[in-house]
Amino acid sequence: MRPLLSATGIGKRFGGLQALDDVALEVSAGHIHGLIGPNGAGKTTLFNVLTGLYTADHGTVQLDGQVICGMAPHRVVAAGLSRTFQNIRLFAGMSVLDNVLAGAHLRGTSGVLGALFPSAVLRREQSRLRDQAVTLLGYVGAGRHVSRPAGELSYGDQRRVEIARALAAEPKLLALDEPAAGMNPAETDTLRELLERIRKDGTSLLLIEHDVKLVMGLCDRVTVLDFGRRIAEGPPEAVRHDPRVIEAYLGAPTETTAATGTGGSSATRDAADTTP
């Protein structure tokens, strides 16, 4: 089966820093795909390349057979890839509902004339989109906040609204940049349920996440980046025991640490921590 998203040979350099070097990523339809790696591994850079915020120096990206690299960000959304941001970027001064309606921008058709003299068709479209936005807010669990300014919401609720806003574009693939960051364990559990529900309802997910437990429990496949290179790819179980991954996260066992046993024991401890 052809993958939903396929990125090959992605390279991106910032001055002297090779942020991404020949990275490949394949996301199958219906999957939750995890993208992990230590800080500075290039995860967010890859996200920005995929979603059109950065132009890659090398490589191509295809979404559902359509080449999306080199497209402006709004065209990538139109092609079916929506995203959220690591540091939440809601429109803080706009109401929660308006945030989600902004996310549904591409599904509306009204222009200036339509705003001044809406036809019956446009008015129906408007009320349909509004109903769907309200439904969507209920779906992500932020239904009680519809008319509040988005900036007033709690951190966890803002994350949920941002997911609703991205979903409003009805993407084929939803890319989430650290959705669990800053959440407490209870909120993370709710988030896990939400992400599973989104997948079940037909949207594939690409997930950058630091919460290894969440990634291991949720993802069908995982890609690991380190220093801008892909060092491992596969099902969570296999990836977790991949020596290169352990090395990337914990550092190479040097002669001394190996001799004293510190490196080994900390690796064991960490592996125990990450067991779902």
Add this chain to the structure above:
Amino acid sequence: MSARYIILLALTGVALTALPWLVDGLLGITWVRILSFAALYVLLALGLNITVGYAGLLDLGYIAFFAVGAYTYALLSSPQFGLHWPLWATLPLAAAAAGLFGLLLGTPLLRLRGDYLAIVTLGFGEITRIFINNLNAPVNITNGPQGVNQIDALRIGGIDFSQALHWGEVTIPAAYMPCLLFLALAGAVAWASTRLEVSRVGRAWQALREDPLAAAACGIDLRRYKLLAFALGASAGGLAGALFAGFQGFISPESFSLTESIMILCMIVLGGMGHVPGVIAGALILAILPEALRALGPLQQALLGHVWVDPADLRMLVFGLALVAMTLLRPAGLWPRGHAGRGD
């Protein structure tokens, strides 16, 4: 469209129509002329509000669009080229020319934001004025610093907006006519602004203002909506310019200085950026305040027996104090947009 909405529109229409009579009766005929200018300022402020208030693109050269509209009208309806086109052609043309000019200026500005955008637009505004000032050689187009004279009055069909209108028993005095026209057009632009604000287009502008990157990630075409904001704002300015030219009968480049751009920006900042009633209030206050403060001269004479401070200086003093007080006490404007329950 609900019945309440239609009734509200009708009531606003009646109130606007009655306004010249009310102002004349209470304050005298000179105030009708002041009201006419105030209505033009409302038009300008509403136009700039689209660019700055809705889309968040700080434009310090907005008066250039006013100038383009004024000169478009002036050159098509004056002895300058011997053209006397009808109002139904010149008014839309002036708005369209200013809108096109907005697109032309907007295109190179697409990559700029905030302070940089403000500085470049400021430059564009000044360049436009200087350009008009010098466009009398080698081919005399604008008549340079002398300005364009004997511009045709605003006239459409059988109605001349500089003459009294006799309509059966009713006579509308000459001073009321332009005032009524300006109020009608300002009302129409205010209505259009409020419609746009709550539409898909308005939402895209607000998203762009709040966070351009996130707006792009919502599928909003930043280029398109920035240019649309520039063009629509500019065409409202062009419309006001044409009315100004027809009303005055004379225009010259010095009417289109940076001070005017700043004044219009002050109006929307004072009133409440992005909120139509606030913007209208801000425009009315700043357009009328200087006129009202003129009375301070005679007042000093009467109370103190001598004019200690020239009213013209005092006006600027009070104006400055008012702005400082406003920034300290109500930084969001006198009448900012409420947050509650929007989204329709």
